[in-house]
Amino acid sequence: MKTIKIAIAGAGNIGRALLDAIYEQADAFEQKHGVRLRVTGVCNSRGGLLDTAGLSPKKIAEQSAFTPDLAGRNFVQQVDADILVEAGPSDYITGEPGLSYADAAIARGLHVIFISKGAMLLHGTQLLEKARKQGVAIKYRCATASGLPAIDLLERAFANATIEKIEGVLTGTTSFILDKMQSQRCSLTEALTEAQALGMTEPDPTNDLNGKDTACKLLIIANTAFRTQLTLADMSVSGIESVSPEDIATACAEGKTPRLIGSVARTTSGINAAVQLQYLNNTDTLARLNARDKALRIFTREFGETILAGGSSSRDATIAAAMEDLAQIVRL
Amino acid sequence: MKTIKIAIAGAGNIGRALLDAIYEQADAFEQKHGVRLRVTGVCNSRGGLLDTAGLSPKKIAEQSAFTPDLAGRNFVQQVDADILVEAGPSDYITGEPGLSYADAAIARGLHVIFISKGAMLLHGTQLLEKARKQGVAIKYRCATASGLPAIDLLERAFANATIEKIEGVLTGTTSFILDKMQSQRCSLTEALTEAQALGMTEPDPTNDLNGKDTACKLLIIANTAFRTQLTLADMSVSGIESVSPEDIATACAEGKTPRLIGSVARTTSGINAAVQLQYLNNTDTLARLNARDKALRIFTREFGETILAGGSSSRDATIAAAMEDLAQIVRL
Numbered sequence: 001m002k003t004i005k006i007a008i009a010g011a012g013n014i015g016r017a018l019l020d021a022i023y024e025q026a027d028a029f030e031q032k033h034g035v036r037l038r039v040t041g042v043c044n045s046r047g048g049l050l051d052t053a054g055l056s057p058k059k060i061a062e063q064s065a066f067t068p069d070l071a072g073r074n075f076v077q078q079v080d081a082d083i084l085v086e087a088g089p090s091d092y093i094t095g096e097p098g099l100s101y102a103d104a105a106i107a108r109g110l111h112v113i114f115i116s117k118g119a120m121l122l123h124g125t126q127l128l129e130k131a132r133k134q135g136v137a138i139k140y141r142c143a144t145a146s147g148l149p150a151i152d153l154l155e156r157a158f159a160n161a162t163i164e165k166i167e168g169v170l171t172g173t174t175s176f177i178l179d180k181m182q183s184q185r186c187s188l189t190e191a192l193t194e195a196q197a198l199g200m201t202e203p204d205p206t207n208d209l210n211g212k213d214t215a216c217k218l219l220i221i222a223n224t225a226f227r228t229q230l231t232l233a234d235m236s237v238s239g240i241e242s243v244s245p246e247d248i249a250t251a252c253a254e255g256k257t258p259r260l261i262g263s264v265a266r267t268t269s270g271i272n273a274a275v276q277l278q279y280l281n282n283t284d285t286l287a288r289l290n291a292r293d294k295a296l297r298i299f300t301r302e303f304g305e306t307i308l309a310g311g312s313s314s315r316d317a318t319i320a321a322a323m324e325d326l327a328q329i330v331r332l
Numbered sequence: 333m334k335t336i337k338i339a340i341a342g343a344g345n346i347g348r349a350l351l352d353a354i355y356e357q358a359d360a361f362e363q364k365h366g367v368r369l370r371v372t373g374v375c376n377s378r379g380g381l382l383d384t385a386g387l388s389p390k391k392i393a394e395q396s397a398f399t400p401d402l403a404g405r406n407f408v409q410q411v412d413a414d415i416l417v418e419a420g421p422s423d424y425i426t427g428e429p430g431l432s433y434a435d436a437a438i439a440r441g442l443h444v445i446f447i448s449k450g451a452m453l454l455h456g457t458q459l460l461e462k463a464r465k466q467g468v469a470i471k472y473r474c475a476t477a478s479g480l481p482a483i484d485l486l487e488r489a490f491a492n493a494t495i496e497k498i499e500g501v502l503t504g505t506t507s508f509i510l511d512k513m514q515s516q517r518c519s520l521t522e523a524l525t526e527a528q529a530l531g532m533t534e535p536d537p538t539n540d541l542n543g544k545d546t547a548c549k550l551l552i553i554a555n556t557a558f559r560t561q562l563t564l565a566d567m568s569v570s571g572i573e574s575v576s577p578e579d580i581a582t583a584c585a586e587g588k589t590p591r592l593i594g595s596v597a598r599t600t601s602g603i604n605a606a607v608q609l610q611y612l613n614n615t616d617t618l619a620r621l622n623a624r625d626k627a628l629r630i631f632t633r634e635f636g637e638t639i640l641a642g643g644s645s646s647r648d649a650t651i652a653a654a655m656e657d658l659a660q661i662v663r664l
Contacts, residue, residue: 025492032492141489147635149489156488157473157481160357160364160659161652288620289639302652303479303642307621310638320493320634327492 003036004330005052007079007110009101010087011044011060014115014318018087019057021319022326029323035330041079045088045097048075072097076104083111083329085322090116092216092232095123102138106130111332113325114140115318120220125229137332139325144217145170145294146321147311153298154225161300163225167263168286168296170217172313173200173208174240174260175291182248182258188240200292200313211239211260211275218262218273221296226264226271236274243277251279257287335368336662337384339411339442341433342419343376343392346447346650350419351389353651354658361655367662373411377420377429380407404429408436415443415661417654422448424548424564427455434470438462443664445657446472447650452552457561469664471657476549477502477626478653479643485630486557493632495557499595500618500628502549504645505532505540506572506592507623513580514590520575532624532645543571543592543607550594550605553628558596558603568606575609583611589619 006022008015022029022037030036038054048070049055059065076084084105086098098119102112112131114120119127120140131138141151154163169175173195180191192209195201207213215237219230240260251258256279264273280287285307289295295309311317338354340347354361354369362368370386380402381387391397408416416437418430430451434444444463446452451459452472463470473483486495501507505527512523524541527533539545547569551562572592583590588611596605612619617639621627627641643649 029492148638149485152489153481153485156660157484157656159663160361160655285621285641289617293637293639295639302655303649304644305625306480306640306642307625307627308638308640309617310636312636317635323492323634324489328488331491 001030001034001036003038004083004326005038005040005081006326007041007076007081007084007105008039008087009043009075009084009097010115011042012087012089014315015042015044015087016057016060017315017319018085018115018322019055019060021323023057025323029327033327033330037326040081041075043071043075045071047071048079050079052080072100073104076101076108076110081110083113083326085113085115085326086119087115091118092121092212095119095121099123102127103130106134106136106138109134109136111137111329112139113142113322113329114138115142115322117143117216117220121216122231124220124223125227137329139328140220141325142318142321144220145311147313147317148294148296148308149324150221150296150308151224153306153308154221158225158298158300158303161302163266163298163300165263165265165299166221166225166296167261168294169259169289170214170262170294170296171208171260172292172294173205174214176200178240178243178248178258178260179291181243181245182252185245185249187245188243209239209241211237214260214262215275218264218275222264222271222273225298226266228271230264230271230273234273236276238276240277254279255282256280257282257284259286261286333362333366333368335370336415336658337370337372337413338658339373339408339413339416339437340371340419341375341407341416341429342447343374344419344421345647347374347376347419348389348392349647349651350417350447350654351387351392353655355389357655361659365659365662369658372413373407375403375407377403379403382411384412404432405436408433408440408442413442415445415658417445417447417658418451419447423450424453424544427451427453431455431459434459435462438466438468438470441466441468443468443661444470445474445654445661446470447474447654449475449548449552453548454563456552456555457559469661471660472552473657474650474653476552477643479645479649480626480628480640481656482553482628482640483556485638485640486553490557490630490632490635493634495598495630495632497595497597497631498553498557498628499593500626501591501621502546502594502626502628503540503592504624504626505537506546508532510572510575510580510590510592511623513575513577514584517577517581519577520572541571541573543569546592546594547607550596550607554596554603554605557630558598560603562596562603562605566605568608570608572609586611587614588612589614589616591618593618
């Protein structure tokens with residue numbers, strides 16, 4: 001039985017939940033995929049812990065046992081691992097710390113699984129090229145709508161197809177808010193308060209409302225689909241912050257459904273990407289899907305319209321998506 | 333530049349359309365995937381043609397040039413190829429001729445792409461196991477709702493997930509007929525005639541109407557998802573042949589939409605699969621999708637509900653799906 005050794009960069013909620021999942025699912029994973037998973041190193045920004053024989057969740061919980069400065073490149077260079085899972089925070093300006101972890105890991109010949117968005121958002125094309133040269137894989141399903149296997153579909157099922165346009169709803173929160181404003185004729189603030197009470201928003205909902213969260217996910221999807229490297233500066237991004245109950249009542253009376261839509265298309269002048277509030281016909285599939293779902297509509301010359309929808313946002317779904325990425329790498 | 337040599341078993345409409353597509357797309361394929369495609373052999377049930385330097389559509393069109401008896405195992409044993417594409421007719425009783433072609437190809441170490449359903453329907457598990465032992469791939473996206481990348485999604489994106497249930501609409505024709513009967517209050521025969529006039533049915537629509545086409549596609553999906561080998565005998569299969577305009581009017585008055593649904597679920601007593609006419613609530617996503625689309629709803633413990641919809645049925649979509657399978661194999 002082959003053992004796959006995993007290093008986890010990030011020992012916060014996600015990093016620890018992933019470690020738990022690997023231990024809980026080790027036997028089932030072995031049965032399904034024929035390999036044994038072993039976590040041989042974990043670090044946070046200040047230090048880390050290594051054990052080639054395997055670290056237990058208990059050891060990780062005692063962070064006082066972490067060796068100071070065993071973090072960053074130092075951690076990646078010392079850990080005995082086949083795969084690095086990057087489970088740190090997302091920084092949309094620098095792509096750090098994910099970028100440095102991935103760079104160091106690829107240089108050492110480790111496969112990389114991204115959980116945060118920053119590095120793929122800013123340096124996806126370069127990272128994929130470096131990985132290709134080193135003969136390692138980068139998986140980043142978690143970095144864009146974890147629950148929805150958008151990247152898998154684009155990379156695998158439509159790898160040869162001519163993708164013309166992709167559009168979709170990439171945060172469930174905005175659809176929920178817009179529907180509440182419509183059904184209860186309430187203000188954005190009231191609808192947001194309800195979404196927050198249901199735990200549907202990030203602690204700070206700004207990036208959901210202003211379209212930036214959608215833009216970041218869309219860019220990663222767009223760069224995969226069109227093999228390019230767009231940045232946030234190339235996009236027109238607006239959100240739902242200034243929508244009023246009256247706007248929504250008017251749209252509703254006209255048989256329309258408001259949705260925050262991210263879209264990217266190949267045009268004669270290049271790849272155009274935008275995020276904006278759109279009023280869809282009620283008969284439009286994107287208007288008819290469950291409001292809490294994320295949804296993508298992919299137009300290809302060969303297959304017409306394909307819809308992918310679902311993808312609850314939760315820590316569990318993110319961890320499950322990372323486990324799928326692990327499964328794909330061990331089967332390479 | 334690596335050259336990938338392809339043998340095509342089947343020189344009917346599909347086989348010849350695939351050959352055309354390979355020639356037309358060769359340059360674009362090379363740019364995208366870094367390999368050159370070359371068709372080195374084609375055969376039908378009576379004979380075949382070999383040329384290691386590459387066969388042109390023109391050569392194939394002159395079927396009088398085919399060498400008699402260069403078919404079946406004889407063809408597979410003589411052709412110089414990396415991949416065999418099986419493009420023959422579908423036989424749901426014997427799985428032939430696809431089964432023999434695939435068996436011979438796998439034994440010689442060729443990858444196999446199925447276009448017909450029969451062999452995977454009847455012997456999928458055994459074929460996949462033989463292929464695994466030989467270190468070759470079997471791709472069979474075309475064998476189940478070509479346009480809809482159901483197998484890719486199940487094999488890749490949900491390879492580690494616990495699949496609980498899959499249900500869906502696997503022929504667009506039945507939805508079209510049911511919707512016509514509802515909107516025009518017409519008989520099944522009248523709606524069928526309209527579908528036939530629009531070219532939406534097979535020459536013989538029996539298997540669409542009696543649920544067998546749905547059952548065959550569902551079985552291949554089910555056997556992939558649940559890693560089992562169900563047969564048609566394990567399924568309860570009924571169709572829409574006996575539905576009346578009155579049945580549909582009643583359902584419509586109750587806020588329901590009729591759909592021919594295939595479903596397969598893991599239960600305490602094993603894997604249960606069935607095809608039957610169901611009356612879905614109008615709010616159900618499967619009821620709300622475009623009637624011409626195929627659609628699958630996949631329930632996994634980890635990701636909840638995921639919807640995949642689209643997949644126009646056409647020869648072009650089948651050929652495009654086969655080209656995706658080619659792209660996946662050359663990237664292995």
